[in-house]
Amino acid sequence: MIRRISILFLVGLYGVTSWAQSFDKSLLFQDDHAVDILHGDQFRDSSQWLLYLPSFNYFASQKGPKFTDYLYRDNQNRLLIDPNRALQTAEEENVFQSGGRVNVLSLAWKKENMILSAGYGLRYISHVDYPLQALSLYTAGNALIFGEQLDLSFDAQVQAMHSYHIGLNYQIGRLTIGGRVEYLSGIADLSVSRNKLNIEVAPLFYGISIDNDFLLNTTHLIDYQDIDEIVIDYSGDLGRSFFSANSGISFSFAASYEVDDLSQIEFKITDIGSVSWSEAPENFITEGQSSFGGVSILDLINVENRVSYRDSLEALIDIQETTESYATSMPVSLSASYMRKVHPNMSLSISGNMVNFYGRTNYSAGVSGRYQLHQKASVSASIAHSPYQAISIGIGGSIALGPIQIFAVTQNAAAIFNQLDAHYNYSSIGATVQF
Amino acid sequence: MTKFYLLGFLVLLLTSCGDLLSIDEAESALYSSDFAIPIIDSQVTMKQILESTDDRARFSVGPDGVLSVIYDSEALSISASELLLPIPVLFDVPLLDTVNQLSFDFVQGIDVRRAIFKNNSIQFKVRVIDSDAYQIKIKIPALFKADVPFEYILEIPANSSGEEVRSSFIPLTDWELISGLSEIEVIYDARNSRDERVMIPDIRTRIDFLIFSYVEGKLSTQVFDIAPGDIPLDAFRNYISGSVDFDDPFLRLIVDNSFGVPIEPMINRLNISTNTGEVLAFDSPLFDRGVIKFDFPGFDEVGQSKRTVITLTKENSNILELIDERSESVTFDIDAIIFPQDSEVENGYIRDDGAINIITELVLPLSGIVDDYFLFDTYPIDTLELEEAEALLFNLGVSNGLPVGVNLQVDFLNEVGDVVAQLFGEPIEITAARINENGIAVKGDQEVFTSTFDRQRIDQIMDATSVKAIIGLSQAEGMDDFVSILDSYQVDIQLGLQVKVNR
Numbered sequence: 001m002i003r004r005i006s007i008l009f010l011v012g013l014y015g016v017t018s019w020a021q022s023f024d025k026s027l028l029f030q031d032d033h034a035v036d037i038l039h040g041d042q043f044r045d046s047s048q049w050l051l052y053l054p055s056f057n058y059f060a061s062q063k064g065p066k067f068t069d070y071l072y073r074d075n076q077n078r079l080l081i082d083p084n085r086a087l088q089t090a091e092e093e094n095v096f097q098s099g100g101r102v103n104v105l106s107l108a109w110k111k112e113n114m115i116l117s118a119g120y121g122l123r124y125i126s127h128v129d130y131p132l133q134a135l136s137l138y139t140a141g142n143a144l145i146f147g148e149q150l151d152l153s154f155d156a157q158v159q160a161m162h163s164y165h166i167g168l169n170y171q172i173g174r175l176t177i178g179g180r181v182e183y184l185s186g187i188a189d190l191s192v193s194r195n196k197l198n199i200e201v202a203p204l205f206y207g208i209s210i211d212n213d214f215l216l217n218t219t220h221l222i223d224y225q226d227i228d229e230i231v232i233d234y235s236g237d238l239g240r241s242f243f244s245a246n247s248g249i250s251f252s253f254a255a256s257y258e259v260d261d262l263s264q265i266e267f268k269i270t271d272i273g274s275v276s277w278s279e280a281p282e283n284f285i286t287e288g289q290s291s292f293g294g295v296s297i298l299d300l301i302n303v304e305n306r307v308s309y310r311d312s313l314e315a316l317i318d319i320q321e322t323t324e325s326y327a328t329s330m331p332v333s334l335s336a337s338y339m340r341k342v343h344p345n346m347s348l349s350i351s352g353n354m355v356n357f358y359g360r361t362n363y364s365a366g367v368s369g370r371y372q373l374h375q376k377a378s379v380s381a382s383i384a385h386s387p388y389q390a391i392s393i394g395i396g397g398s399i400a401l402g403p404i405q406i407f408a409v410t411q412n413a414a415a416i417f418n419q420l421d422a423h424y425n426y427s428s429i430g431a432t433v434q435f
Numbered sequence: 436m437t438k439f440y441l442l443g444f445l446v447l448l449l450t451s452c453g454d455l456l457s458i459d460e461a462e463s464a465l466y467s468s469d470f471a472i473p474i475i476d477s478q479v480t481m482k483q484i485l486e487s488t489d490d491r492a493r494f495s496v497g498p499d500g501v502l503s504v505i506y507d508s509e510a511l512s513i514s515a516s517e518l519l520l521p522i523p524v525l526f527d528v529p530l531l532d533t534v535n536q537l538s539f540d541f542v543q544g545i546d547v548r549r550a551i552f553k554n555n556s557i558q559f560k561v562r563v564i565d566s567d568a569y570q571i572k573i574k575i576p577a578l579f580k581a582d583v584p585f586e587y588i589l590e591i592p593a594n595s596s597g598e599e600v601r602s603s604f605i606p607l608t609d610w611e612l613i614s615g616l617s618e619i620e621v622i623y624d625a626r627n628s629r630d631e632r633v634m635i636p637d638i639r640t641r642i643d644f645l646i647f648s649y650v651e652g653k654l655s656t657q658v659f660d661i662a663p664g665d666i667p668l669d670a671f672r673n674y675i676s677g678s679v680d681f682d683d684p685f686l687r688l689i690v691d692n693s694f695g696v697p698i699e700p701m702i703n704r705l706n707i708s709t710n711t712g713e714v715l716a717f718d719s720p721l722f723d724r725g726v727i728k729f730d731f732p733g734f735d736e737v738g739q740s741k742r743t744v745i746t747l748t749k750e751n752s753n754i755l756e757l758i759d760e761r762s763e764s765v766t767f768d769i770d771a772i773i774f775p776q777d778s779e780v781e782n783g784y785i786r787d788d789g790a791i792n793i794i795t796e797l798v799l800p801l802s803g804i805v806d807d808y809f810l811f812d813t814y815p816i817d818t819l820e821l822e823e824a825e826a827l828l829f830n831l832g833v834s835n836g837l838p839v840g841v842n843l844q845v846d847f848l849n850e851v852g853d854v855v856a857q858l859f860g861e862p863i864e865i866t867a868a869r870i871n872e873n874g875i876a877v878k879g880d881q882e883v884f885t886s887t888f889d890r891q892r893i894d895q896i897m898d899a900t901s902v903k904a905i906i907g908l909s910q911a912e913g914m915d916d917f918v919s920i921l922d923s924y925q926v927d928i929q930l931g932l933q934v935k936v937n938r
Binding site for chain 2: 071072074078079080081082083084085139140141142143144146201202204205206207208292293294295296297298300301302304309
């Protein structure tokens with residue numbers, strides 16, 4: 001059962017990460033032409049229309065075991081999921097955080113000092129924060145530490161949604177300001193809103209005590225039959241999810257200022273908003289203190305009685321199910337960058353990004369350089385720092401093929417062939433058309 | 436060049452996902468985990484254990500706190516309804532004169548002097564020989580209801596010559612007859628249309644059945660057969676070896692009697708059957724005729740039940756020689772003698788709801804001498820799903836509050852009852868509780884016993900369909916005197932299991 005859950009979990013995670021994009025687009029690369037709040041820099045000439053073709057960008061930040069640490073191929077080239085291998089790199093606190101956006105289609109229209117934009121895409125947010133003891137318990141079993149309370153508390157938020165956005169840019173002299181409103185239609189969600197899960201196993205006879213205050217909300221992602229039959233799978237109707245009852249609004253703002261002819265600063269704040277989940281929501285609650293030391297021997301020796309350890313364990317955990325609507329907040333991101341042209345063909349940028357989510361603040365910072373190889377082609381390189389990966393080297397580039405511009409960047413070139421094999425990464429790939 | 440770039444992007448895009456694209460084909464790697472599972476956590480008294488294992492017995496606690504096991508027989512009874520059967524009267528009784536003495540003395544063995552009718556009725560039939568009209572007033576002076584004697588008026592209309600005129604059926608329920616059944620006076624007063632008293636040549640009365648809810652009088656000596664009974668004793672059902680000598684067992688006959696007559700028991704048979712096929716007879720001076728008399732309610736206690744308890748103890752019987760670990764059942768055949776010949780009481784009564792109920796119970800106070808007494812019990816188990824288990828570790832903890840030591844082994848049995856494995860390499864010895872200066876057992880420290888199973892032994896127990904617990908009881912060394920099991924004595928049992936699983 002646990003094996004099945006782990007496979008389904010990874011598959012589910014894969015499902016959402018494969019739509020990929022970040023909590024927000026990075027400002028580090030000038031060669032990153034993914035859809036953003038401000039569009040001015042994307043207009044290369046006098047074109048009035050800018051069409052963002054299908055593209056995606058995403059970010060992943062991992063502390064402790066990387067996603068790929070759970071996987072390996074044996075000598076028969078079979079792909080295996082092995083949490084025990086991940087245990088080797090686990091830390092006291094382990095985090096997997098990722099987010100991204102698939103831009104299906106977006107359009108920007110420039111008229112003098114104003115740019116109007118609209119588009120549709122898919123977004124995902126993925127955050128799992130679990131302690132070493134939880135992973136140890138899962139892999140090594142509960143006969144790990146006796147007589148000591150194990151803190152298994154974990155946070156999780158895995159969700160996907162449709163995004164319909166409209167935006168407006170306005171230039172006033174050297175200053176450009178912009179805003180974007182997104183209507184979000186939730187597809188699926190799994191989120192922990194109360195996370196206390198403590199367990200203690202007594203030595204010798206292994207009585208189990210728990211002290212919980214745990215609330216997991218889900219919409220279309222968990223099929224819970226009993227403690228032995230938990231399936232994580234999408235159960236909704238994707239066709240109906242485009243405009244579902246799970247809806248929300250988010251606001252994003254940006255501003256850029258041309259300090260002089262050679263330099264520019266940009267600032268943005270994104271995803272101020274939330275999603276309300278009210279289409280078939282489910283809530284699983286376990287709270288309070290309880291213990292189970294075993295059944296009564298009287299029940300065992302009386303042949304008329306039936307003893308069920310599963311019932312006893314279910315009674316111990318006592319999961320209550322309700323169907324109350326709930327809301328989840330969007331991860332608020334703050335980004336800032338400074339760009340300066342140091343040569344007619346070369347510019348340098350420095351940028352920083354901060355995300356506050358689930359009470360955790362993550363940041364990253366980096367510098368990048370862009371070199372114009374040709375009128376229609378450029379390459380970029382970066383060096384970035386994040387708490388979970390001190391240094392990562394990035395590369396990128398873009399090329400214009402007539403009105404079409406193709407771009408691809410990654411902040412972690414070492415993970416170019418396995419995007420999730422890095423403690424920190426941001427990648428973006430796509431194309432735009434101007435006319 | 437453009438194609439080269441596009442191809443490069445495509446390759447990059449596909450390869451950058453690494454193993455993600457094939458994760459749905461991923462299998463779980465094999466690794467081992469240790470799971471600790473609490474199996475048993477109990478603090479139980481001997482009474483609770485016995486109640487769970489012996490559904491025939493019940494239990495009581497004596498004033499000294501000693502626990503007793505009680506085995507009851509089925510209740511045997513004689514109901515008054517078996518004695519007061521309806522007696523059919525298949526003919527009309529003619530009233531030959533205006534004053535008649537009728538006899539319905541059909542109730543065997545009872546010289547009735549008072550009776551109350553139940554669910555029956557009386558009818559009068561008249562045939563006249565002329566066309567005159569008549570009024571016939573019929574009285575039964577000894578038949579009362581609410582202190583009013585029975586009286587009935589039968590009208591014979593004119594022109595009834597030759598016809599049989601019948602009264603309706605007159606209910607007799609609750610009418611009380613204060614006389615014997617052999618001399619019931621029935622008087623009638625017949626008047627013609629001119630109010631002249633006349634004799635009716637053909638007047639009869641009819642009672643279909645004689646049924647009484649109460650009869651009173653002198654009963655003759657009668658023996659009522661009560662079905663034989665037995666008491667199966669489960670306490671020694673699964674005996675293996677050793678011995679148990681009880682200190683003070685006793686057999687109790689409890690008789691509840693609501694017949695208002697003297698009754699004596701007639702003990703035809705009272706035996707102990709052993710598991711070796713022997714039949715050992717109880718012997719007691721109480722069995723002599725006339726020694727035991729059942730109490731009965733008097734005339735002022737009609738409706739009440741009187742209890743008589745006869746106890747066969749080691750003082751008044753040979754029970755001590757009969758009850759031991761071989762005892763299998765108590766069998767008995769006891770009849771009731773009503774109005775025994777030397778009875779000092781002349782009259783009695785029986786009410787239709789009266790009964791004699793006899794319950795026999797064997798009481799075994801758990802006080803005695805135990806000498807390496809071994810017994811077993813078998814419990815079915817579900818198939819053990821241990822395919823992925825690599826090793827098992829059992830920790831059994833016991834705090835024994837009983838003044839007897841326990842020797843324990845658990846056998847795993849396959850479908851045909853063969854032992855396929857044992858829980859412990861050798862039977863474990865659980866120390867008896869210490870007896871303090873007041874003679875009370877004091878629970879000792881917890882003793883922990885560990886047993887491990889490797890894969891080979893796990894394979895053996897996976898075939899098990901039941902487990903057989905073999906329990907030996909013995910007194911502590913130097914403790915040769917009687918030991919008693921008090922209701923307050925407890926045994927603490929904890930069992931934990933650690934499973935190493937390959938998954």
